[in-house]
Amino acid sequence: MAKTAQPHFNLPATEDAATGRLQVLQRTINEAAPLAAQLDGLLKAKDAFKAAQAEADYINANLPAIRQAGFSSDVGEVRVLGIRTTNVNDESPLAGLTIEYEQRGRRFAGSLAGADRHVQQAAIESGKLPGRILKLAGTPAEAFARWADGRRRGYLRG
Secondary structure, X not given: OOOOOOOOOOOOOOHHHHHHHHHHHHHHHHHHXXXXXXXXXXXXXXXXXXXXXXXXXXXXXXXHHHHHHHHHHXXXXXXXXXXXXXXXXXXXXXXXXXXXXXXXXXEEEEEOOOOOHHHHHHXXXXXXXXXXXXXXOOOHHHHHHHHHHHHHHOOOOO
C-alpha cells in the first residue's frame, strides 16, 4: 500500500494551541485573499496586454498596405469627366487646370492643383491629362509630378 504524503506542518499539541494557530491563519487568509484576487487580475491583464500589443504591432506593420488599399479604393470611386484649362487664353505649360469628376454619384469641379490626392491620382490614371502636361516627362505620373512642382514654384525646371 502506498503512503500518502503528509503535509509539512507541525500539528499543535493542544486544542488551545490549535485554536490560536487557526486564528493566526484566518488573519493571514483574510489579508492575503484580496491580494491573491488582485494578483489573479494582474496575471489576466498581463495576458490581455500581450495579446493587445501583438495585435497593435501587427496592425502597425501592415498600416502602409491598409493606407494604400484605402487610397486605391478612394481613387476607384472617382470618374474623371474632363480636364480643361481654367483660362482658355493661357498657353503656358503651367496654366491652371480645372478637373470635372464624379464621386459617389455627385459631380464636382475644381482646381486640379488643389484637388485631393486621390482625385489627382484618378486624373493621372484617366488618360485625360492635357498634352502640355504629358510632354513634361515619360510617364503620366512623372509628368504630373513635374507640372505640380512647377505650379508650386511658378516655373518649370530643365
